[in-house]
Amino acid sequence: xxxxxxxxxxxxxxxxxxxxxxxxxxxxxxxxxxxxxxxxxxxxxxxxxxxxxxxxxxxxxxxxxxxxxxxxxxxxxxxxxxxxxxxxxxxxxxxxxxxxxxxxxxxxxxxxxxxxxxxxxxxxxxxxxxxxxxxxxxxxxxxxxxxxxxxxxxxxxxxxxxxxxxxxxxxxxxxxxxxxxxxxxxxxxxxxxx
Amino acid sequence: xxxxxxxxxxxxxxxxxxxxxxxxxxxxxxxxxxxxxxxxxxxxxxxxxxxxxxxxxxxxxxxxxxxxxxxxxxxxxxxxxxxxxxxxxxxxxxxxxxxxxxxxxxxxxxxxxxxxxxxxxxxxxxxxxxxxxxxxxxxxxxxxxxxxxxxxxxxxxxxxxxxxxxxxxxxxxxxxxxxxxxxxxxxxxxxxxx
DNA sequence: TTCATTTTGGAGCGATCGATCTAAAACAAT
DNA sequence: ATTGTTTTAGATCGATCGCTCCAAAATGAA
Numbered sequence: 151x152x153x154x155x156x157x158x159x160x161x162x163x164x165x166x167x168x169x170x171x172x173x174x175x176x177x178x179x180x181x182x183x184x185x186x187x188x189x190x191x192x193x194x195x196x197x198x199x200x201x202x203x204x205x206x207x208x209x210x211x212x213x214x215x216x217x218x219x220x221x222x223x224x225x226x227x228x229x230x231x232x233x234x235x236x237x238x239x240x241x242x243x244x245x246x247x248x249x250x251x252x253x254x255x256x257x258x259x260x261x262x263x264x265x266x267x268x269x270x271x272x273x274x275x276x277x278x279x280x281x282x283x284x285x286x287x288x289x290x291x292x293x294x295x296x297x298x299x300x301x302x303x304x305x306x307x308x309x310x311x312x313x314x315x316x317x318x319x320x321x322x323x324x325x326x327x328x329x330x331x332x333x334x335x336x337x338x339x340x341x342x343x344x
Numbered sequence: 345x346x347x348x349x350x351x352x353x354x355x356x357x358x359x360x361x362x363x364x365x366x367x368x369x370x371x372x373x374x375x376x377x378x379x380x381x382x383x384x385x386x387x388x389x390x391x392x393x394x395x396x397x398x399x400x401x402x403x404x405x406x407x408x409x410x411x412x413x414x415x416x417x418x419x420x421x422x423x424x425x426x427x428x429x430x431x432x433x434x435x436x437x438x439x440x441x442x443x444x445x446x447x448x449x450x451x452x453x454x455x456x457x458x459x460x461x462x463x464x465x466x467x468x469x470x471x472x473x474x475x476x477x478x479x480x481x482x483x484x485x486x487x488x489x490x491x492x493x494x495x496x497x498x499x500x501x502x503x504x505x506x507x508x509x510x511x512x513x514x515x516x517x518x519x520x521x522x523x524x525x526x527x528x529x530x531x532x533x534x535x536x537x538x
Numbered sequence: 539t540t541c542a543t544t545t546t547g548g549a550g551c552g553a554t555c556g557a558t559c560t561a562a563a564a565c566a567a568t
Numbered sequence: 569a570t571t572g573t574t575t576t577a578g579a580t581c582g583a584t585c586g587c588t589c590c591a592a593a594a595t596g597a598a
Contacts, residue, residue: 152544153594174455176370180586190547191587197545201586249458256513260454261368263516264443273517301535309532313503316510319450322457323467338503341495346574347564374556384577385557391575395556539598546593554585563576568569 159197162187163211170208171254172247174261209269212254213276216244221283230291234284235339238314242321242331250326252318281311288343297343309342353391356381357405364402365448366441368455403463406448407470410438415477424485428478429533432508436515436525444520446512475505482537491537503536 169178169186180201184191198204224237241253251257255273263270285307291297297306321331363372363380374395378385392398418431435447445451449467457464479501485491491500515525 152542152596153546154596155545156594172458174370176368176455177459179584181584192546192548192589195587251458252454257454259513259516260446260451261370264366264445265371270517277514277517305531305535309507309535312507312510312514312532314510315513316506316508319453319509319513320471320506322453323464323471337499338506341499341503346566346572347576348566349575350564373554375554386559386576386578389557541598542596544593544595547591549589549591551588552586555583556581557583558581559579561577561579563574565574566572568571 155193155197157187157189157193160211162189162194162197163208164215166204167208167212167216167254168245170205171212171245171257172251174257175205176261206268206272209254209258209272217255217276217280220244221280225283225287229296230287230294231296231343234287234291234310234343235335237284237287238310238317238339239328239332239335241314241318242335243328250321252321253315256315256318277311281307284310291343306342310339313338313342349387349391351381351383351387354405356383356388356391357402358409360398361402361406361410361448362439364399365406365439365451366445368451369399370455400462400466403448403452403466411449411470411474414438415474419477419481423490424481424488425490425537428481428485428504428537429529431478431481432504432511432533433522433526433529435508435512436529437522444515446515447509450509450512471505475501478504485537500536504533507532507536 165187166183169183173182180191180194183194183201183204187194194204198207220237220240224233224240227233242250245251255276258269259273259277263273281304285303288297288303288306288310292299292303317331317334326334359381360377363377367376374385374388377388377395377398381388388398392401414431414434418427418434421427436444439445449470452463453467453471457467475498479497482491482497482500482504486493486497511525511528520528
């Protein structure tokens with residue numbers, strides 16, 4: 151037949167994701183992506199078409215592998231009250247990097263959403279999915295008796311996701327460590343759920 | 345003496361600010377800045393040194409003229425409960441542009457803070473100032489009897505600023521209008537202050 | 539082994555980046 | 569009017585941008 155690819159597409163996407171996640175879309179040049187993925191431009195363009203398309207795939211990869219995984223791990227079952235806190239905390243500690251790189255979705259929302267309608271629509275949908283997952287967990291927590299029922303689950307979930315994104319923005323400028331965020335999250339999320 | 349400048353530096357900073365605010369640092373090229381400020385590159389470099397330095401000044405200009413103005417107008421006196429809500433609402437309606445461009449501080453925090461230590465330090469300080477102004481207003485609201493005293497003012501202020509930044513991120517991907525944000529803010533901020 | 543097919547690495551494309559340089563222009567002082 | 573000084577507009581710099589192209593390499597099929 152033909153010459154086979156010598157790389158795994160998932161590994162390439164992972165490397166590209168870490169690159170975009172740390173540096174943002176604009177600052178991440180094709181040269182950096184070549185270095186990060188260990189591929190030459192020919193292979194990258196052959197497999198992914200363009201920098202923009204590669205980023206699209208990267209964003210979907212992140213949504214599934216990072217965010218989706220967290221949702222399934224912390225929100226889908228078990229004690230909802232603790233699960234929600236763990237879910238939020240792990241948004242600050244999901245990489246082994248020394249500095250906080252926050253969330254690719256949040257970073258992308260501020261950098262690209264105003265100009266790229268397709269990206270904007272994808273992020274809108276994804277944020278909605280996160281809100282929905284949170285709302286379901288909140289509802290479970292209310293049934294389990296750990297979360298107050300003064301307000302409906304959707305509103306509490308919305309409140310939580312606003313807080314989460316705000317804290318992620320904040321984490322970009324402060325030098326707080328994981329332990330600090332754990333405390334902060336504990337206190338502030340309690341004030342919403344109790 | 346010498347040939348006088350034909351432009352007002354504040355007007356140039358305003359034009360540059362709107363440019364950076366809408367498009368972000370990376371996407372805003374010197375060519376775009378020349379068009380926006382109606383100046384040629386010679387004048388821009390003569391007056392501001394570099395794109396980076398111009399952005400620094402722009403950020404300080406924004407902090408003083410946009411954020412500072414809002415703080416003085418809504419947080420420094422009068423009814424604190426309503427002032428806080430107005431303050432937050434006006435973060436979503438401070439420009440006549442049809443699309444929401446959110447907040448230059450939040451945009452910059454996610455785009456540049458990880459790489460530019462000077463910018464990061466400035467944003468950290470500025471976010472702290474905002475928190476402080478909010479805390480003072482919350483304290484006044486507690487004395488006025490409108491805001492609960494279950495938690496100390498600093499914690500409530502922190503909660504509010506996280507919410508604000510999170511909502512600003514969200515505003516980049518949704519198509520909510522001012523009226524929608526007014527409702528959302530009213531409901532969610534009440535749940536924090538009441 | 540030969541052929542057909544696809545991937546690979548890298549040279550190099552035109553465009554644009556931020557920044558510099560220079561000569562003409564525009565003033566005040568003399 | 570002449571001189572001195574600064575600003576102006578724009579040509580132009582080298583570097584880098586995203587991307588294309590192509591010959592060499594690497595496979596399975598015949």
